Amino acid sequence: MPSPADRLVRTRRKSGRTTGHPLPRTEFAALRRQLDDLHTGTGAAVALAGEPGIGKTTLISALAAQGRAHTLTVVAASGRTGTGPPVVVGAEPTLVLLDDVHLLDTAHRDQMQLLIELTTTAPVLLVLAYRDRQLSRGAAAVLSRAAARGQLTQHRLGPLDLGQTRELLGDRPDLTRLHAEGDGNPLYLQLLAAADAQAMTDAHLILLGELAELADRELRVAQAAAVLRTPGPVELLAAVAGLDVTETLSALDTLTELDLMRPVQLLPRFAFRHDVVRRFVYAQIGPSQRLAAHRRVETELLARGAPVTQRAHHIARALDTGRPEQLPVLIDAARSTMHDAPADALEWLEAALQVLPEGDDRWYEAQVLALRAQLLRGGRCDVQQLVHTFLPRAIRIPGGDFSSTMAVAVRVRRIQGRHAEASVLIREGLAALRGTTHPSTPSTAVAMHTELAALALDRLDQEAARLNAREAATIARQHGDRLGEAAAVAQMAMAHLLAADSDAADRAADVAADLVDTTPDSSVVTNLPALYLVGATEDALHRFTEAQRHLSRGAEEARRTGQRFILPAILTSLGAVELQRGLLDRAGRTLEEAAELLEPEGTSTARASVAALLALVRYWQDSDREAAAMIALGDQALALIRDQGPAEDAIVPCLLADLLIKVAEPERGRRLMLDALGGPEMPRIAPPNRSRWYEALSMAALRMGDKRDASRWVDLAEASVRNLSVSRQGFLMRARMRLYAARGETSPALADAEQAVECFAGRGLDLDLCRTMAAAGTVLVDAGRTDDARAWLGRAAALAEQCGSARLVDRVRRQQSRLAPDASTRGGDPLAVLTERERQIADLVSRGMTSVEVAHGLFLSVRTVDTHLGRIYRKLGVSNRASLARTMLRSHTTTPAGEPR
Incomplete structure (x- = not known):
């Protein structure tokens, strides 16, 4: 039966409820060692500092359970009770736990000092826990002096990592988002996870306890700050709270001392210690009180000449039907913040639509803008209603910017893989643009032609892609649309690559990268698909370092603004890049986040791509994962795209086929790959990508013992890499290395291995570099060239560890174990093969x-x-x-x- 500590160390979920916190593992391990030391007569004093809710009390509780399991005397106290530190004689091994030290009054500090000194002469382990921001100067002085004398060890508890958050909350589709939003703090994570639940949790009770300690004045100021949402001037806070400035400042002093609120920046403004706390305080305000507060805020902001984006939030929460002038404020604010916060824009527009009369020009305007916000958020949208009902009427409204909504709809549908629907939207969108003169019309035309180029690339129609990309780039350049030009030039680079003109593709990619690199984030968010296209193009050109930089920037901005429509596509490309670079742990996290975002409504093609890439990541990460489990992951991916067209689903079956060949099902993998690619000439995939799959087919042939067939695939690979980048030639060289090795021709095999390493090295293909070195080492071991093999395998082992590939580590270790020990290891440690x-x-x-x-x-x-x-x-x-x-x-x-x- 597990001990109490076992139950505390690992969080388990029963009936959807959390039963404990994951512990800070490093600190808990250190404290357990100090518990063991008590039996030898050695005492110690340890201080645990950290944010509210970070897990200090949980750690103390777990340690108390451990102490009792060790049959120690356990004495626990808390500064919150006012009783102060306990009196301990110290004759027997004793564990003393003192929580909430920041609440100790002056009279008890000397007792704490005596306890610290006692640990230097008696078998006493003293553990002190406190919130460092609330620690008094006197208590801080006691702890500081003890630390300076070496009597006290200090630990600051940090946030949970993603794995510990999973232990706390369980596996859930929004786990990554909750982890980031809660900053890894267990208290905030539990509050966020329970946001939709009615039941009161321990986390709610903790914050209710903090609010219960507030006097009426402090509570009014805290509630006013919660309604304001963003830190405002003290004068505004006072007006909303119904207090004068002096009273408000005094209340803020108290709230700061209690660490409910903290000063921000250099201005005299204050914010809650975390937005989760603000939301909790807001939720405790009564409905009528909340309505009145929002109206007071809006009145004050109007009098101060605040921008519409500040007023809109309060208008939407307390819309006054007797003030029709508020409706244009909501619409203007939504248009202004559309790309920075589409969720806010949608909330404001929905508030306006509840009041606007149907059929009014502003009603059509709000409907089209709401659809755009919904698309940007990644939600579902009735595009047919947009095209045939709202847009024809709205586009005639003077000064309206509605064509941009059509551009967003086209991008969303194409990114989702709904190519036929995207094509129809483009035709209808370009037709609707004719004769319009709104300033956004050129940018929309750029987006439409860029998307036509993307659709042509999917069909491997190089000429149509080039013409549409050139048209888009020309329009963008004429109208100063730098992001539109970057997206178009990136598509031109892809067209050049499709035509096997690597130099022209690289030059175009340089131009596209320069355009986005010189565009600030505030502008980039208006066209995140441009950043995605630049990163995806660099991925296709094997410029992995640049691709990772641009895709990471795109993911960060998409998360920050809430533009979820583009985030899964960015993350999928980023995960593929990280896989190629050998950043396996990072790739796994990235692809898991993409899978979470796609789970509710992602298209089958997008979900299949993520599943296939994750199967490959897991293959390289875990050498002990059974082949059946890997194949099951791949089969799930394949099942998702069975109803798709051949052009859309080629990459997923190829990834699965490659996996099958690796896990000893070469015949099935060969059939699947050739079916997906349309036969040996691979007409369904771009020529630059063929060398990789020819190498896989060559490996399949060798595993089936057919050297002649392997030679045929090598010849086709050689033909496919002419005029292509050096990195793509690496796949050919590695295929030839294996073929020569199978024929027993070690020297030419090694020569090709060296060329393959040169092709992969320095270009970000670390996983392929490691695989090549490991394979070359195996060839040398088989040939009996142990000294050369030792050098190759040593480099491969280091890189495999760096990549986090347990499979490659094991593969290299097995080959190293076949080597005779050299002079440096002979007679040495027999455990040298272990990590x-x-x-x-x-x-x-x-x-x-x-x-x-x-x-x-x-x-x-x-x-x-x-x-x-x-x-x-x-x-x-x-x-x-x-x-x-x-x-x-x-x-x-x-x-x-x-x-x-």
Whole structure:
């Protein structure tokens, strides 16, 4: 049966409710070691500082459970109770836990000092927890002096990582968003996760307790700040709270001391310590009180001449039907903030539409703008209603900017893979633009022609893509539309690549990159698809470092503004780039975020691409994942695109086919790939991408023992890379290396391996670089050239560790184990083949610890421990724990003195 500490260390969810927090693992491990030291008579004093809700009390509770499990005397107290630190004699091993030290009054500081001094002479472990922002000067002085004398160790608890957030909240589609929004703070994460629930959680009770301590004046100021939403001048805060400035400042002093609010910037303005706290305070305000407060804010802002974007939020929350002049404010504000905060724009427009009479010009205007905001947010939109009902009427309204909505609709549909619908929208959109003179019309025409170029590229129609991209670039340049020009030039680069003109493609990509790099973020958000197209083009050109930079920027801006329509596409491309670069952990997180965003309403093509890429990431990450599990992931991806056209679904089956070839199903992989690509000439895929798949087909042939067929694919690969970039030639060189090795021709195989390494090195293809070096090392081991093999495998091992590829690490280690020891290792440590983590686990298991005990001690899952144990057995050539223990014992007794183990 698990101990109380076991239940606290790992959060489990039952019936949808959270039962505990994940613990700060480093700090808890250190404290557990200090608990063990108590039995040797060694005491210690430890201070735990951190933000409210970060897990200090959780850590103390878990430590108390551990202390009782160790049969220690456990004494717990809290500064909140006012009783002060306990009196401890210190004759027996004792654990003293003092929470909320920041609330201790002056009379109890001397007791705390005495306790700290006691730990230097008695077996007492003293743990002090506090909020550092609320710590009094006197208490801070006591702790500072103790730390300076070496009597106190200080820890500051940081936020949870994404994995710990998953432990806390469970696996949920919005996990990544919640983790970022809650800054990894367990208290805020629980509040965010329970936002739609009616039940009161412990997190709610904690904040209610903080509010309950406020006097009426402080509560009024806090509520006024919650209604304002963004920090405003003290005079405005006072007016909303119904207090004078002096009273408001005094209340702010108290709220700051309690760390509910904090000063911001250099201006005399104040904000809640976190927006989750603000939202909680806002939710506690009664409906009529809230309505009156919003109206007071709007009146004050109007009198101060505030911009419409500041007033709109309060108007929407308290719309006064007797003031029709408020409606244009909502519409103008929505138009102004459309790309910076489409969710706000939609809220304001929906408020206006509740009052506007249907059929009024402003009603049509608000409808079209609301559809644009909905599209930008990634929501569903009735495009037919937009085209046939709203747009024909709205586009005739003088001064209206409605063609941009059509451009957004086209982009959304094309990015979603709905190519036929996008084509219809483009034709209708260009027809609607004829005769209009609004300043946005040229930018919309640029977007339409750019999307036509993208659709032509999907059809591998190089000429149509080039003509439309050129038309878009010309219009954009004439009207100073830098982002539109960047998107168009990026499509021109893709057209050049399709025509196998790598130099022209690189020149165009340079121009497109320069255009977006010299555009500030405030302008980039108006056309995030341009940034996406530039990054995707650089990915296609194997300019992975630049692609990662631009796609990361696009993802950051899409998250910040809430433009979710483009975020899954950006993340999918970014994940593919990170996979190629060998950033496997990062690629996994990126693709998981994309999958979460696509889950509710993503198209099958987009979801299939993410699933296929994730299957490949998992393949390289985990050497012990069963082939059946990998194939199941790929089959799920394939099932999603069975009803799609051949051009749209080619890449997903190719990725799955490549995976099948890797996991020993070469015949099935070969058939699937050739079916997807339309046969040996691969007519369904762009020529620059063929060398990669020819290499895969060559590998499949070799695995089936058909060297002649492998040679045919190598010849086709050689023909496909003419006039292409050096990095694409690397796939050919590696295919030739394998073919020569299969024929027993080691020297030409090694020569091709060296050329392949030159092709991949320095171009961001770290995963392929590592695979090539590992394969070359295997060739050399097979040929008996141990010295050369050792050098190649050593480089491959370092890079495999850097990439985070357990599969490649194991592959390299197996080859290294076949080498005879050289002079530097002969007679040395027999455990040299183990990683640091594997050596740590092997040492604990050899002492008789179970997998559960090892997992508990190292804060790992039992499955992870067993996975590591399987690798240890293979590397050391042992079959069970007893054999492992004997091997570890021999290592300890035969390692020369002074040498590291």
